[in-house]
Amino acid sequence: MIQPVAERTPAGTSYLVTGQGQPVVLIHGVGLNKEMWGGQIVGLANDFRVIAYDMLGHGQSHLPAADTPLEGYADQLAELLDHLQIPQATVIGFSMGGLVARAFALNYPQRLSALVVLNSVFNRSPEQSAGVIARAAQAAEQGPDANVDAALDRWFSREYKAANPAQVAAIRQVLASNDPQGYHTTYSLFATQDMYRESDLGSIQVPTLIATGELDQGSTPAMTRQLAARIPGAQSVVLAEQRHMMPVEAPREVNKMLLDFLSHARTLTESAKGIVA
Incomplete structure (x- = not known):
């Protein structure tokens, strides 16, 4: 596969494109990048x-205003699809990217062909909310790398960290090098928007997959099941x-899950259009 070269939209979004076929968009989490x-x-x-x-x-994307919702x-995703002249896409969001994918599904339903939310958040408990809000405040005061060691301990297994230093x-380094304002604006949304338009989730009518890891402390299996229960057929x-x-620690396992779902979603979509009996 030829290594893709990053390009930019007129609004300043940095992106990569590779492969052929139906479009699939990947949205990363807070503090990370493509x-x-x-x-x-x-x-x-x-x-x-x-x-x-x-x-x-x-x-390499542009900064949001401090009050960006x-x-x-x-x-931003809609502008990227417009730039690429893509009318509809499957959107896969990880963590904060899962919240963005949900917001895109609710605000641009006609642009979505399927939805995948990986390791994201929904209906945090008061204790979970207090913890993430405290981490966001710490990062706002001390910088994006304020709680990086604790984050990496939550994110990766000890075995993976030892084998892949x-x-x-x-x-x-990516986490530490984030722009403080861009990081704070995004992290604040991640910390507070887990119930974003939750009463409208039943309006999502595309094939949907919600997934997480058994040992994910912040994006728990209970959250995954509760979110899936709100979306018809998810x-x-x-x-x-x-x-x-x-997605980083177990790419083969995650890719198999994604490919199985995308194949299923394609069958459902074609059947709905009358292409498949």
Whole structure:
């Protein structure tokens, strides 16, 4: 596969495109960037046109205004699709990217062909909310790397960290190098918007997969099941023994799950259009 070269939209969104076929968009989490999706880009590009981009305030994309709401992040994705002349796409969001994917599904339903939410949040308990809000405040005061060690301990297994020190160090560097304002704006939304338009989730009418890892402390299996229960026909999957960064730590397992779902979603879509009896 030819290594894709980053490009930019007129509004300043940095993105990569590779592969051929139906478009699949990948949205990273807070403090990360499009590079986190290397394993999925390789795994999906033989069958799909894969688009990975940097969220507002991350990577090489432009900064959001300090008061940008979650809808602004959905608008960024719509502008990217307009730039690429893509009327509809499957959207896969990880963690904060899962919130953006949900916002996109609710605000641009006509642009969505299927939805995947990985390791994201829904209906936090008061204790969970207090914890993430405290971490957001700490990062606002001390910078994006204020709680990086604790984050990496939550995100990765000890075995993976020990076997892949260079990759973990690279992710640490990405987290530490974030623009403070862009990081704070995004993290504040991640900390407070887990129930974003929750009463409207039943309006999502596309094939949907909600998945997390069995050992994900912040994006728990209970959250995954509760969110899936709000979306008609949504599948919920919990990958055994996986933590938060399962797209990075277990790309083959995650890719198999995604490819199985995308094949199922394509069949459902074609059947609905009368192409398949």
